[in-house]
Amino acid sequence: MSKADVMSQTTGRITYKEFKQIIKLGLVQGNLIPAFAGAWLAVVMTQHAFLTSIPQILMTLLGSALIMGGACAINNYYDQDIDALMPSKQSRPTVNQRISDRNLVVLSFTMILVGEILLFMINIPAGVIGLAGVVGYVSLYSIWSKRHTTWNTVVGSFPGAVPPLIGWVAIDGQLSVMAWALFLVVFCWQPVHFYALAIKRKDEYSMANIPMLPSVKGFKRTRIGMFIWLIALLPLPFLMYDLGITFIVLATLLNLGWITLGLTSFKASTKEMKWATTMFVYSLNYLVLFFALVVVISLIKMI
Secondary structure (H helix, E strand, O other): OOHHHHHHHHOOOOOHHHHHHHHOHHHHHHHHHHHHHHHHHHHHHOOOOHHHHHHHHHHHHHHHHHHHHHHHHHHHHHOHHHHOOOHHHOOOOOOOOOOOHHHHHHHHHHHHHHHHHHHHHHOHHHHHHHHHHHHHHHHHHHHHHHHHOOOHHHHHHHHHOOHHHHHHHHHHOOOOHHHHHHHHHHHHHHHHHHHHHHHHOHHHHHHOOOOOHHHHHOHHHHHHHHHHHHHHHOOHHHHHHHHOHHHHHHHHHHHHHHHHHHHHHHOOOOOHHHHHHHHHHHHHHHHHHHHHHHHHHHHHHHO
16 A cells, blocks of 8 residues: 555544454443442442432443543553554554544543543542553553563453452542442452453464464363462352342342353363354343342332
């Protein structure tokens, strides 16, 4: 492609579909679920009036969405070289030059700045935790660990688990055991979710020389790691005992179902890719169902 062709592409407006790719909208939407659950649970557990808390909740979700989208855009900016080597990511606007580096950087920092202003308008802890999440995702995960260690997924799980903390502290102003329990659920969930995806794309990560666990250590080592994180999820509902025995039982059944599915990988007849796909789909449903339980059970308690 000539320089003129590139210039003609980068001077046009990106489409909404391309914008969604730049900010990783699916990832942002997924993280808004625990952010809302954290805020909602704080309203219920600290006996805040729901109607008067609505503006805080909406500002929290908007601010969180903006900083997460901005951080993901920076990630796409930094990863252009490796994304160009991975077939599943070559359609990204950052790879095919549909958006210039300058515009991408401006978009990223504008979103983060506006998001942080909204969070700091709520209270200082919400803004600080949001900023810590952005810095952690960009520096610890994107710039450092992703390219240098098989622990990259675990490192990335720390900033990836801050949304429920932001949600809770935006309402209550301080963190509680319940807030940290929500954090731990998201933290332990992420390695299983992303390892399943990495198994499906292990050849691509190898081509890009990214040390994802399945690409470096293989399927057997990865499934053991996933199983360990599944076990780590098991006691977490008991930290949320204030939600009652019904929640603990249902959340535990959800965990046991995932553990059972994880154990099937140890069968000799297991097809790696099919199993990884099933685990990935379960992980998506798990996140929605777990936090739906949190909201529904707490709503029943409030009534």
